Amino acid sequence: MNTLLPTTIVGSLPKPIWLSEPEKLWSPWKLHDEELRDGKLDAQSLAAHEQSRAGLDIISDGEQTRQHFVTTFIEHLDGVDFDRRETVRIRDRYDASVPTVVRAVTREKPVFAADAAHLRAATDQPIKWALPGPMTMIDTLYDAHYQSREKLAWEFATILNQEAKDLEAAGVDIIQFDEPAFNVFFDELKDWGVAALERAAEGLSAKTAVHICYGYGIKANTDWKATLGAEWRQYEESFPLLQQSSIDIVSLESHNSRVPVEVIELLRGKTVMLGAIDVASDTIETPEDVATTLRSALPYVDKDKLWTSGNCGMAPLARGVARDKMIALAEGAEILRAELS
Template sequence: MKTLLPTSTAGSLPKPSWLAEPERLWSPWRLDGIELVAGKQDALRVALQEQRSAGLDIVSDGEQTRQHFVTTFIESLSGVDFEKRETVRIRNRYDASVPTVVGPVSRQKSVFVDDAKFMRQQTDQPIKWALPGPMTMVDTLYDDYYKNRNTLAWEFAKALNEEARELEAAGVDIIQFDEPAFNVFFEEVNEWGIACLERAIEGLKCETAVHICYGYGIKANTDWKKTLGTEWRQYEETFPSLQKSNIDIISLECHNGRVPFEVLELVRGKKVMVGAIDVATDTIETPEEVAATLRHALKYVDADKLYPCTNCGMAPLSRELARGKMRALSEGAEIVRKELTA
């Protein structure tokens, strides 16, 4: 029987302290060589166990084998020079030193497929795997070759599709594309962003998701949120187009934000991963707070299409905090499940 309100995280979980520096986003590895390979596999086991213990229904790798949610995938592609760096404005929010596209971009080898095969051996639960979306990849580089965001995104979409097909073959049930850039470049999203995403999912039979949030709980993001006014209506710009797309699931931020719940009506008919856990706070939600967010969302999302989730990844949090938040998510969903089936 299919689980009602299946729970999951949006993506990353904190890494164990022996693998990377805790509570720091994108921190360097503390191991190398064979030890790093073994350490990543151990971290995958730990992340899986913590999700199971919290009672989550759909599990992920917690991004334990990657340093960065975008550049770890890009590192495996040809045409990108990581030594040649330029400073660019990321998502119109903050400056970062990024690698440069210097030639034709293509995927040379699989990136996460061995990790996915390893994880499939560890669990019978549905697995969700996150990949960076084409537009967000474009926004995390300096392009000195194509000099056209759409053209570069299209090449990334082809590479992502190759990876996604292999992940599906490895036993992944849901492939999620992270597109925080969809909350910034609205015209481009509608002109070519969604089309590139559809190229990335071409031929897949597993479920597909796009995760669009307001970012990790880091200062650059929280400062940006303060400029967005009393209501965050960014989703209104892109949801009508996404509703018509072939993407199965829309993943978005709800709890503790200023997103009006009625925007969910714009994707009626799609499955929706409703962010019911705030990743930008050190307070653990109560199960009742989670339940309240889900009840509110149920006014606009059919119960069989609502997937309780976190707002974003939890990599910068402590492991204890992430565990508590996952437990709250699971227990809050259970409250609403009982109400729906009573």
């Protein structure tokens, strides 16, 4: 990226009202069959256009063709039975009914490559695509086959690497792996989590990113955050490991969080994608709010290594709120660009 302080979103945007129920996370589709296929791609084109009009530099699909950031990918793999459900504790926070791994997991064909090619054709700007990370994938399943979180994570890492290479071939410039589980399972993070992530990103020419956040603004996450004390220092576990890793970009939650900004120093040398938009609130940040958040990070990251985004996805927000937050993000980065140049 030649632009100073390039702007982008982390993952999801709200879907149009004709595609799924608004302001609801993981809402079911309203369309079916061919209409659904066309509707998803129409929504993706619309999301790309809205990001560009808002002034963002790097365009994402807004996850318009996905219902869920993890399970939509898993649905396309062999070896997972979605009719056999078990209740598991997700990221030590809340119980959920999840599908079961019943035999060896494999990917018969690319999952998102055609959608990515559609996005590539919709814009001349750099594009970014998000995939779930291996540790977050295993935390969203019941494993009745491998009986080992580590073994299953390595299987998923290999599959993710195949998918990432297909995305790269479709024209994706930045491939982001979502690993909120890195803020929870610190022993696994150290033992094999970062290594599995590197396996997923192995051999790519595209830039690679890992997104680690404190989650959507849903009650289970808000309640968990309330238990974390005056300072959230979970990043101190992952950042030193990621600083030594092959991953290019680390995406973190910052604005309106209790993350001490100085933890960014632990990533020195990496590109930092700073969350300058709060996705757990309908309040629209001012451009100066965004500039202030970015400014606070500059002692800890070189200005040419600082990117800016939201704290997490914006799927549960109203479309107008998400649009105005993207505009604030772009305008806030512009304020700081002018100061720095």
